[in-house]
Amino acid sequence: MTVDALDTRILRLLLEQPRTSVREYARMLGVARGTLQARLDRLERDGVITGTGPALSPAALGHPVLAFVHIEVTQGHLDDVGDALSEVPEIVEAFSITGGGDLLTRVVARDNAHLEDVIQKLISLPGVVRTRTEVALRERVPHRLLPLVESIGRTAGK
Numbered sequence: 001m002t003v004d005a006l007d008t009r010i011l012r013l014l015l016e017q018p019r020t021s022v023r024e025y026a027r028m029l030g031v032a033r034g035t036l037q038a039r040l041d042r043l044e045r046d047g048v049i050t051g052t053g054p055a056l057s058p059a060a061l062g063h064p065v066l067a068f069v070h071i072e073v074t075q076g077h078l079d080d081v082g083d084a085l086s087e088v089p090e091i092v093e094a095f096s097i098t099g100g101g102d103l104l105t106r107v108v109a110r111d112n113a114h115l116e117d118v119i120q121k122l123i124s125l126p127g128v129v130r131t132r133t134e135v136a137l138r139e140r141v142p143h144r145l146l147p148l149v150e151s152i153g154r155t156a157g158k
Contacts, residue, residue, distance in 0.1 A: 003048065006031070008153030010039055014049070015146045058092065063108035065115050066136040069122060070101035077127030078102055084125045090118045101132065 003011070006029070013025050020028075026036040043049045058066070073081045078096065085094045085105060093106040105122075109115035115135070122131055 002156070003152050004156050005153060007039060007043065007048075008149055008156060010036065010043070011048070011149045012146065012153070015149065018052075058108040063090070063110055065109040065111060066139075067107045067109065067115055068134045068136065069105045069107050069119060070097075070132040070134075071103040071105065071122060072129040072131070073102040074127045074129055081125055081127045084127075085122075088118065088121060090114075 009029055010025070013020070013028060017025075022036060022040070023033055026033040029036065040049065058064070071081065071085075081103065082094065082096070085091050085103070090107050090109055091105045092108055095104045096102065097104045107115065107118055109118055112135075115133075119131055119133055122128060
């Protein structure tokens, strides 16, 4: 899908001011409310906008430890293990990957002992051969999309 300059301005506003009304966005952008709504609908339909819920902090929810767990899976069991991972609440994301391992999970825990319990749970899943864990010490670049949106907007304007 192509994103034009107006789409870029819309996305920037959504990222910078997520609690603003559609009417106010339209006013800020200088476009009709119907135009803005049509653009938002298209961006959602095309999968550019994937959610509108709040961003939550696992640390503020009592899970300040963040780890990335690589999981090696017995051949032919990737889907089964992937399905089993969805039953572990401390896994907040999981991806199939290339390189060392088959799956990469983002795991949150209350403390290191809790992290060890989660890892032991993962190791016990049928089809899991081994795990390798890396504990995050500090977030250096928080999850962000605004620089990407701005870069796309510069390209769209050319």
